[in-house]
Amino acid sequence: MKRLVLSLASALLLAGTGFEPAAAQDAVKGKAIFEGNCAACHRVQEQVVGPALKDLHKRHEEKWILEFVKNSSKMISSGDKKAVEVFEKFGKIPMTSFEGSLSDGDIKDVIAFLKEESEKPAEAAAPVVAPTETKVDGAAPAAPVNIEWKAMPPTTQVLVVLVGFLLLLVLLFMTIAFFQALPLLANLYDRPALQNTFMARFIKLLRGDTSTITGKHNGALMEDHSYDGIHELDNDLPPWWKYSFYATIVFSVVYLLNYHVMGGQLQEQEYEAEMQAAAVLSASHGGGNANEKTDFKPLTDVAQLEAGKATYIQNCAACHGQNAEGVVGPNLTDEYWLHGGDVNDIYKVVKFGVTSKGMVAWQGKLSKEQMLEVSSYILSLQGTNPANAKEPQGEKAK
Structure with missing residues (x-):
């Protein structure tokens, strides 16, 4: 019961x-x-x-x-x-x-x-971990507050705009006052004790005196430096040129220390390091050049061909048929090929695909060994003449 x-x-x-x-x-x-x-x-x-x-x-x-x-x-x-x-x-x-x-x-x-x-929910982005805060008097740390403009009350928005406008007005007033006071500042810094200071040169520059950058021309002629009516003046180099020259000296010292003393990579070393990184990245993503030349030989080992068959059934049969007779894709058992019938040609098509005709690129999804196994398995099907085989497409293999 x-x-x-x-x-x-x-x-x-x-x-x-x-x-x-x-x-x-x-x-x-x-x-x-x-x-x-x-x-x-x-x-x-x-x-x-x-x-x-x-x-x-x-x-x-x-x-x-x-x-x-x-x-x-x-x-x-x-x-x-x-x-x-x-x-x-x-x-x-x-x-x-x-x-x-x-x-x-x-x-x-x-x-x-x-x-x-x-109906599976989208994967949530990893939460941003806020810095840990120390508890004060046993109280829990305050949660970070995200302030959004749209969520603010209208009165708060108006107040923020008003404060920003007032700050802009104050900045504008201070700028105008500074330029109005330039003549007074110029008189102040024109004293012999101050006229060579940075501030004095800066004020002169603001007032349109570019001699701080271009230098002064004293008009003194150099003796024995007149040729064909052309006279050479004894002027100093412009300050901008001298400052640029000093900067190059400092840069050269830093460059020398970094690349020849502290072990920095020179151009050849950087190139080699970048090429190695690119090779690793290319290998990890199944990359390569569609025009690359390969010299594979068809596999004949029974175990490898069986592995190629398993890969074919799982990935290729939907478009080419269980027996490679051709469905959406072409018949793979006859002597005609659209992109070449050598194992290297087949490997290239499997790896890079033919997007214009709906052939998927399998690089990154299949390993190099798997692509060679499935290419060799396809070649092993030549002449099997399966039932309902699709009509030949392409050119006859030589």
């Missing part, structure tokens, strides 16, 4: 919660289906080959999503307005048909996964 009561209670509890464990399991299953079939061309938050799928369940009805995933080409040819709009917006690249490979339940599981991902 006790077991019966517990069973009834459990059943009522599950009924009251709407069977949430089953819904959660659907999302988990949908994630696996999404990663195995859709992740090559779609992301939840960002656009790749196809559109970002966040809030897909809000943008389209479930029935429409089911039909589009199963056979988008059929919907486009029938003139479905939404299907045609998506097709034209994303480079007229048809979506892989999953009719026969995914059931309605599988697609609904994927929708459940996308709904769960879409």
Whole structure:
């Protein structure tokens, strides 16, 4: 009797919660289906080959999503307005048909996964840690106050504007008073004891006397320095020139100490350090030059080809077919190639992609070894003639 009561209670509890464990399991299953079939061309938050799928369940009805995933080409040819709009917006690249490979339940599981991902709250930015304050008399430190202009009462805003205007008036008045007092200051600093001070020169400069910068011309002729009617005057160098020269002397001393005494990096050392840093950064981000030359040889080891097959099934089959027969992408089992049929050509396409034709760049997502494995696996499929193979595209390999 006790077991019966517990069973009834459990059943009522599950009924009251709407069977949430089953819904959660659907999302988990949908994630696996999404990663195995859709992740090559779609992301939840960002656009790749196809559109970002966040809030897909809000943008389209479930029935429409089911039909589009199963056979988008059929919907486009029938003139479905939404299907045609998506097709034209994303480079007229048809979506892989999953009719026969995914059931309605599988697609609904994927929708459940996308709904769960879409409704996740955005990750909060890391909180700014305020400096710790010492408690006074056991009281908690006061929280920092953020003052926003819009949040201020109108009277406070008017008062702040008024105070700022008054400060501006005071500054303007002091400036006018200073220039009005310049003649008096000039007379004060024209005394022999003060006329060579910095303040005296500054006041003369404000009054338009630039001799502090340009120097004075005494007009004295230098003896025996007259040629063809041209006379050389015995004037001092302008102060601005002398001050610039003194500055270069100080700079040269600092430069010498920094780069030749204290171990500072010279130009060649800086260049080498920057090139090393760029190489590390490039490697960590899977970078490289699309025109780089490689001399890889096709892998023949069975274990490596199996690894390449696993990588292919997970990442490439959605567009090229489970047997490389070609779906959205071209057939990879014939002798015709759009970008060359050598293992290095295939590796380059896998690494850098062909954005104009919807081919994703896999650098940064796959390692160098994985890209070489999948390139070698593709070459191993030559001549397998799978069922429903797509017509040849490109040029015949030499």
